[in-house]
Amino acid sequence: MNIYLDIAISLLLIFVVFSVVVYVIQEVIAINFEYRGKMLWSSLAQALDGLPVLNRRGMHKGLPEDNAALTGSLFDHAQIRGLMKGNVTLPSYIHSADFAKAVIDVLAAKAPAPGVNKLADFISGLNVQIGVFQAAHPGKSLPPVLDIFRGLAAGAPDLAKLESDIEGWYNRYMARVSGWYQSHVVATVRIIAVGVTLFFNINVFQLGTSIAGDSTMRTNLVGIAERVADHPDQVTALLNKKFDTRIHELDSLAQPNIDSAVKSGDAALANRLRQALEERREDAAKVYTGLRIHAVDSLTRTLSAVKIPIGWHLDQLGQELKPNGSLDWGAIGLLLLGWLITAGCLSMGAPFWFGLLIQFVNIRRAGTKPGGDKKS
Template structure:
């Protein structure tokens, strides 16, 4: 029974490692293709406009100093907009609809809503209901922030759903590149006691250092850039700041943003390398020893053609590997932790 438990722990470890590798690839793709920023821009358009089509109000919102200063460069949109920035930008633009450029006021917001009826009736209806539940400019700002935060929670769900196909493609790619044939790997682990014990020791270390493992998921590129955005947002949005100083601040921010991106990518690559090297040093059948249609005969040591059964088992094993990777590292880490705790409880005291 202990052999089955140790095999289960080893398999959970392998899935955890390669799920982490897949997650790292997905993060790198999301950063370089600006997937979060593109979805955020599309979501804001959908929030402001009832039937699509970029309106003048949405264009003004995206180029407003409270939001534009969050962008990494002039050609990209930030991956995260604080609710306070969004709220202040909305209030300022609605007040300007009434021709008020001296600063946002509660009465000016009401006057701006009247002019918004013709240009953007969908937004006017929503903001009018928010205005009706507010007593002053401060409560109005808080109500708009609440509306925006609730919407962003749904956007987070859309991001995960929209990128499900990316996750699956990456899982298939990782399984193929590393020859993650889980049928062959499971057989090797179960019959090789030294390998099984070695993998269980690695799993024990991973579970013991759970805090280090969680850092990868608790600290991501979006949260890291939030502090940087806040650092520059007020100064860049301040109308009293001279254009020359603003230009200098923008260059400083872009330089820091670049350093942050490089540091984050280096961190992801170092974790990927560390995890892979730790288990690839074992006698596991990773990588392709020969062509997919060939195999090494265990008796003669020569390369021979695979039989149809061998080929079917390989495809099945790779599909199992890809399916397991797509379930995500947090799932496998949780399962691995539970199995390790069961193994610890079953060990006899010395």
Template sequence: MFWTPVIETIISLIFTFLILSVICSAIYEWISERRNLRGQLLSRFLHSALKDNTGRLPNIAHMVLHHPLVRSATMSPKREVERIDPEIFADALVEVSDQCIEFMLEDDSDQSGNSGSLPEGVFKSLNFSHGELGKKLDDRIRKEKAIGWYNSMVSMARYHYKRKTRKYLFLTGLLFAIIFNVDSLHLVDRYWSDASLRSVIVAHAEKYLEENQDNLSYQLKWEELAKEIGIPNTQRKVEADSTKSNNSETVEVSTSPVNYLSSMPIGWNWRDLFKCQCFGYKLLNLLMMMIGWIITASAITFGAPFWYDVLQKVFKLKDLKSS
């Protein structure tokens, strides 16, 4: 049947992208955790958003980020906070703003003996309609405004982090593709022409879905959701592990994604490489190989949850065609 090799080739290619995405995502997560990328990005956004252009106020972002309530979200004093609960952030910001108001009252009293209006800048961006000094809004209203402002700021930071993640995933995937010669064009050719290899990969993919139907499927979706809402990596691991243990106590330990690489047509054939580079002889082969690497790296940027869902849908299509 014509559709059978077509669908099996698609399944084999998608499964390869899934395994590579899982591995490269794990590598990037390790790098991100070691370098505290989420915390650094949040810190940069807060320093930029809470910057006072008048020069009359202290470093508000520094005061908020080092507030005892905020610092309690991280275990290491040297690491930037990866996520701040909106309620905690609002409490800290309201308290810091009160300190700034007191500071400016004292400064104005020392200089002119009277109190003027708060300068435009951070308070205006926070939409604190305060009027004259000392005539502050009710704390509850100020807290609600601070929460709304913080959520919008986090949304922008999340967007920038997603873009940065895609860039790093592409670079990680490209490096992985070059080192292990994961050429997507070569993969399609091998999967299409080798029925026995196709059968092995499809069997591995089916086994992978069965093993991870309850644990890895949930873990992948949990990781994606956790990144969306900004849960720190350490907290994600604890909550995901506890949920997985509660919901899938009878699930066996799944095969490591790395173990599936040995059955895939990847790796270097040095004899063919030398043929590609020998004084321009068949240099087109090298060019096609580079295009294959770029396709592989681009596929990895979609992420493991995407390829996992696509693989499930293609298997359902395969079952429909078989019936």
């Protein structure tokens, strides 16, 4: 079999493994640093209070310092506060029904003379909120969602219809926010790819040269690649959205009981159920983190057994960069270029490299003579 094909398969395997490492690190960071919760808060503050967000990719980093009174009131509402562990941790997900009930309550409470008709109170409170915003921000455009809510309320025959329409708006808006989150993920993955490249000292030029010159290493890497191709679940299991699926499962199991408690007027029970749901989410995050770290450790150990040229060996690096006692700028440039190419490759994502790996493994197998040994 063509030696160049084996070199390509070996490099693809390495790209698959370390791009999986990049992906897992990004997911673990996002889950444990509340990126989703912060982005949810910021996106709602942008919609409800008109807070400017200059860089949507940075919405996960922290909460806006500007006043976001309506958003603050929304998160102080029992319907939302019950999702916050210890009333501190931001929820990473708010069900559309919870949002609709909470925002209606918050705005209805602003009515000058609240009565028994919550729909009328909502319209009155919304007008008060619009007046407050315009007074505080003369000449500034009204947050579009306030106009949207006013239109929805004007066309709603009853409170149930208003809740349904607000839920629909919320779901559509969250779809947009998901797109912003994906933009953040792309930027974060690139940074993590650089970090992983430097941490493991992965130089694509050094890898290619070593693999080409070491038939044993090449054979071992190709063997691992074939086993991975035969058992793709080893990789795909790490790339699926099991955590998101698990969160949705927990939500779907808990939400009917929460809705039932709300309808029966048992606010204390509803809050306990929401708190229990958030604790189960945190437990799921801990389990996810532990499993992913273990899986990544297993993958990297598999490659380390082959003794591929990664990691920091300062004596060897010093000899390469200062072969005659003075810096070799050509070698330094080649090292930097090797890191840059590697980081770029890792940021392209494991699914891309995994698909190529399987294709190349199949090409290699197609070139094997029936009943004969595979050439190396």
